[in-house]
Amino acid sequence: MIAPHADQLIDGYLARLNAAAGDLPKAARQELVDDVRAHITEARARESEETDAAILNILDRLGEPAAVVADARERLGIRAVQPYRPGLLEVFAVILVPFLWPIGVILLWMSPAWHWRDKLIGTLVPPGGYFGLSVILLTAASGVRSCGTVVDQAGRVIQDGCSGPAGLPQPFGLLLAILIFGSPLITAGYLAIRLRWGRQPQGSAVAAV
């Protein structure tokens, strides 16, 4: 009899071991996975008849990946990283990034709950939050196209037309306005979604005891 799912079972086990050992130093993790892979090869060679059940027994005897890694942490004197739980800092950061940009951005960068890419997006989209947007729009407004009719005292039209740069067609202009005014809120929503609930904090490191 053969073991049709042998590779699948073994790869799955090694992947779970690798994931469980995510907070071990890279060299220690690699060594553990390599040792366990070699162990499985040895154990398979000793099986007179390789079946899926035999493979499962080999993996059972090895133990649950989480238990093996927990033992490795203890033996190698590595403290497990506590999952970071976002709190008020993150709530204020999400609220203040659009409305009080400088403080919101400081809180955003202080928190370990976001990946640095998310922090960059939160800082730059849009730059300055609503305040930054107002400055940008006021600057742009100085060059906005204006239209009108000028008449003299007798009511005769002496000037009729538009001055300044040409604007965008109506639907595109509306869409752009929605995008521009919505972007701080969209970014805040994005940051809320990207909170790393229960995941390893950004920039943290395992510590030898």
Add this chain to the structure above:
Amino acid sequence: MPVPADGLVSQMRRGALEYCVMALIQQTPRYAFEMIEGLGETGMLTTEGTLYPLLSRLRRDGLVKTEWRESVDGPPRRYYELTAEGRRALAGFRSEWTSFRAAVDGILQEGKKS
């Protein structure tokens, strides 16, 4: 309240395991799977995967050294061998363990009689 016996035994077994592993390679270098087979029926190693972090620790502490050797029936194997420091540590444990075991046995026997 005393520590529950099963928890205590489990901790003792865990602590003693590294010296048992060192004792297994005292005479001749062995590879990990051989050690697992050696520990097999003793009940000292309930989760085989935990042997590997233990071996890494022993190596990191300079108590064992390793060497890759070709195998006739598969990929190369990493053999573990006791270092001089490992031998000293094992001798120290053996002496401590013998007197500890004698003391505990004596007290437990005494308790039975009274």
